Amino acid sequence: MIDSAALRARLDDVRERIARAAGRAGRDPAGIRIVAVSKTFPADYVRAAAGAGQLHFGENKVQEALEKMRATSDLAVAWHLVGHLQSNKARKAAAHFDAIHSVDDSALVARLEEAATAASRRLEILVQVDLTGEPTKGGVLPERLAAVLAATHRSSAVRLTGLMLLPPAVADPEASRPHFAALRRLRDDLVAHGEDASTLAQLSMGMSHDFEVAIEEGATMVRVGTAIFGPRGPLPH
Numbered sequence: 001m002i003d004s005a006a007l008r009a010r011l012d013d014v015r016e017r018i019a020r021a022a023g024r025a026g027r028d029p030a031g032i033r034i035v036a037v038s039k040t041f042p043a044d045y046v047r048a049a050a051g052a053g054q055l056h057f058g059e060n061k062v063q064e065a066l067e068k069m070r071a072t073s074d075l076a077v078a079w080h081l082v083g084h085l086q087s088n089k090a091r092k093a094a095a096h097f098d099a100i101h102s103v104d105d106s107a108l109v110a111r112l113e114e115a116a117t118a119a120s121r122r123l124e125i126l127v128q129v130d131l132t133g134e135p136t137k138g139g140v141l142p143e144r145l146a147a148v149l150a151a152t153h154r155s156s157a158v159r160l161t162g163l164m165l166l167p168p169a170v171a172d173p174e175a176s177r178p179h180f181a182a183l184r185r186l187r188d189d190l191v192a193h194g195e196d197a198s199t200l201a202q203l204s205m206g207m208s209h210d211f212e213v214a215i216e217e218g219a220t221m222v223r224v225g226t227a228i229f230g231p232r233g234p235l236p237h
């Protein structure tokens with residue numbers, strides 16, 4: 001059974017920690033969005049979090065997400081795909097998600113544009129950047145970023161809003177700080193070289209163990225799973 005009161009208390013705790021981290025960085029906490037990563041948790045958990053005022057949810061698998069979307073279709077919530085998207089699932093993803101954080105290929109941008117246009121939908125995308133050369137995590141290398149950004153310039157149903165980072169998994173949140181800072185610098189450099197600032201306003205970075213550090217370094221979307229929903233346990237994810 002889901003303990004809605006405990007979930008609400010954890011969500012409140014995350015909100016407070018976000019507000020304190022924003023305060024340390026001289027930022028307005030209203031500029032930081034929580035994407036509650038509900039992967040592996042059943043739809044009841046989404047419903048309970050929505051009841052506590054949470055509006056944005058993240059999933060890492062298209063099929064699992066579609067089932068949860070159906071089970072919660074009465075709720076006014078937004079869905080973010082935070083995991084890798086295979087191109088053969090682009091059509092389904094474009095038809096059902098509100099935002100995709102893991103775009104890392106110009107052909108994928110074109111497919112999403114075509115699918116979103118066909119479905120008469122607008123789709124927010126972020127480009128996932130690989131700053132450490134870890135091929136398992138996905139993401140586009142900085143030297144290939146220009147081609148992906150160019151593909152987004154040719155899109156209209158698909159709208160680029162920022163960059164996403166999934167740094168190497170390490171226990172010490174301070175170890176992630178240089179990666180978060182590097183993503184922000186990369187964004188600032190792109191804007192300094194003429195990229196439209198409004199297309200790179202969002203920085204999706206920070207998870208349960210390091211979202212405060214990410215906020216100190218400029219995150220505008222934090223993807224928080226276990227700190228809100230509890231441990232994921234032995235389920236594959």
Ligand SMILES: *Cc1c(COP(=O)(O)O)cnc(C)c1O
Nearest residue numbers: 037060082207208223224225226
């Ligand atoms: C699972 C996941 C998260 C959330 O991780 P937690 O440690 O549970 O907060 C964030 N981003 C991505 C890409 C994920 O796959």
